[in-house]
Amino acid sequence: MKQFKLNYLLITLAFVSLLASCKKDKDPEFRLPTQGVYVLSQGNFNQNNSTLSYYDYRDKTTNPDIYQSSNGVKLGDTGNDVGIYGSKMYIVVNNSNRVTIADAKTAKLNKQITIAQPRFVVFYDKNAFVTSYNGTVSVIDTASLTITKTITVGRNPEQMAISNGKLYVANSGGLDFSYNFDKTVSVIDLTTLAETKKITVTDNPVSLAADSYNNIYVLSMGNYGGDATHPPIDPGMTVINAQTDVVRSKPAVSLGYSVPILAQGDFVYFPTADNKIAMFNAKTQTMERANFITDATTVTTPFALAFDKLTNQIFIADAKDYSSNGSLYVYDVTGKMAYSVTTGIIPGKIAFINK
Template sequence: MKQFKLHSFFITLASITVLVSCHKDKVAPAPDKPTAQRAGIYILNQGGAGHNNSTLTYYDYTTKSLVADQFTAANSSTLGDVGNDLGIYGSKMYVVVNNSAAIYVTNAKTAKQIKKITLNQPRSIVFNKNYAFITSYDGTVSVIDTATLTITKTIPVGADPEQMAIANGKLYVANSGGLLYPAPPTNTLSVIDLNTLTEIKKITVQVNPIALAADSYDNIYVLSLGDFNTVPAGMTVVNAKTDQIRSKPTVSLGYNVPIYAQGDYVYYPTTTDNITYQIAVYNTKTQTLASANFITDGTVITTPYSVSGDPLTGEIFIGDAKDYSSDGSVVAFDKTGKKEYSITAGIDPGKIVLVNK
C-alpha cells in the first residue's frame, strides 16, 4: 500500500460504529542502530471511514517518545477522513487524505502544514524528478510540481486508480475499477511515459489490481483483489523492460494486500482463511518464493495492514490493524524476521515512513 482499501470500505459499511481510539504513550524502546541517520518514524492511521479520525503518529528514535497525532500537535487541526497515503520527498512530507479530498504538504521534520491542495478523492502518491504523482478516483493522475506545489497536468488513466510504481522510466498505475459494483472491476495497469507525461498503453493483469511494488530488476509486482469471491485474488509480475507479463505466481491473498520491495525481496501478507496471516517473501532475483513466512520467532500479526522497511538496517515494519476499530501497532523486525520492538499506532495504520535527521 494502503491505502484505504476498497474491501475496508465495505467492511466499514457493514461494521458497527468505529470508536475513536485512546492512544497510549507506552512503547518499547527502539534499538540504537536507527538513530545514526534516522530521526524517527511516521505512521499514517486511516481511521474509520466517515469518522474524521485519521491521525499521524510519530515516534522519535533519539528521545524514544511517542506523539499520538503529530499533525494535530503541529497544526491544531485534524487530518480529516481516511488518511490514505504518505510520502517524504526532499524536505517536505505529503499526506493524502481520501474522503477529505486533501493533500497536506508539510515540513517533513515537524509535520507543520505548508499548503493544502484539493483533489477529488486522492488515493496514492509517488515521486520522480521534482514531481509528485497522485491518483484520484475520478480516473486521473495529477502531476504536482514539488517546488511550486501546483498541479501542472492531469493524466487520464483507468477506473478507480489505486497505487503506482516506477520502473524503467515509466509510471505504472493500478486501475482497480473497484467502485464499479455491481459491474465487475477492471483489470489493467496504465503505463505513463515519464518524459512525455502521457499514457502510452494499458497492460492486462489480474482483476481488481490494488497494490504495486517495483524491484531493482525492472519488474513490477501487482496484487489484485479479484472480483469479490467470483474471481480469486492474485499476483502478476510485469517486466517493465518489455511491458509483458512475466509470471502469475500462486498466492493466497486476503482482504489486506500491502506490498513492499526491499533489496532482493518483496514482502506481502498471505492467508487461506482471512483469520491467520503470514508475511510471504518473494525472491526478485530468482523469481521464486523465498519463504512462506518472514516472521521467524512466532510473533503474531493479527491484521497486517501495511508493510515497509529500512534499507539501511534491513529492518521490516508491519502495521497491524488488529480489529479495525481500536489502536493498532507497528512491529519492527530485524532482517532475520525476529521482533525488535513495537510502536502503538492509531486506528488502521496504513502507511509507514522513515524521516532522516
C-alpha cells in the same frame, strides 16, 4: 629528554582533545541527526479521526498525533498515504478530498491541494504523482506546489510504481459494485507524461511494487468471491517485465483482501490469506518461504509494509480489528521482532525521516 617531553605533550593534547569530544557528545548541539518513523492511520470512514503518529528512534518516545499537535487541527478523514520528498511531506487524505503538504521534520502545514478522492502518491524528477478515484493521476510540481497536468488512466486507480522511466498505475475499478472491476495497469511515460498503454492483469489490481530486476509486481483483490451470476475470481499476483511491458508470469500465491507489498533487495514481501508475511524471491522468481516472521509473534491484520535502509529493519503495521488502535511491529531481517509501537486506528502507511 626532548623526545620524551614531546611525546608527553602529544599524549596530553590527545587526552584534552578526547575530553573535549566527549563533552561535545553530551551537548545537544552536537547530537547526530535523529531518525524516526511516521505512521499514518486512516481512522474510521466519515469520523474525521485520521492521525499521523511519530516515533523517535533516539528518545524512544511516541507522539500519537504530531500533525494535530503541530497545527492545532485534525488531519482529516481517511488518511490514505504519506510520502516524504525533499523537505516536504505529502499526506493524501482521501475522504477530505485533499493532499496536505507539510514540513517533513515538524509536520507543520505548508499547503493543501484539492483533489477528488485522492489515493496514493509517488515522486519522480521534481514531480509528485497522485492517483484519484475519478480516473486520473495529478502531477504536482514540488517547487510551486501546483497541479501542472492531469493524466487520464483507468477506473479508480490505486497504487503506483516507477521503473525504467515509466510510471505504472493500478486501475482497480474498485468502486464498481456490479463486479465490473477494471483489470489493467496503465503505463505512463515519465518524459512526456502521457499514458502509452494498458496491461491486462487479474481483476481489481490495487498494490504495486518495483524490484531491482526490472519487474513490476501487481497484487489484485479479485471479485470478493463473486455472486450467483459472477464466477469467483481469486486474488492474485501478476509479474510484469518493466523493459517490455509484457506480463511475465502469474505466480500461484495465497492472498487475502489486505494486500500491501514491499520489494526490498532480492525479496518481495506480501501478506497471505492467513495473515503471514510471504517472501517471494525476485531473483529466481520462486517462493522463498511462507512466512518472513521467525519468532513467536503474530500479526492480526497486516496493513502496511516498509523497510528502513538505515536500521536495516522491516516494519509491519497491524490494523487489528479496524476499530481500535493498531500496532507497528519492527523486525530485523531474520524475522525476529525488535520492538513494537502503538498507532492510531487502521495504520496504513509508513514513512521515515531524519531530523
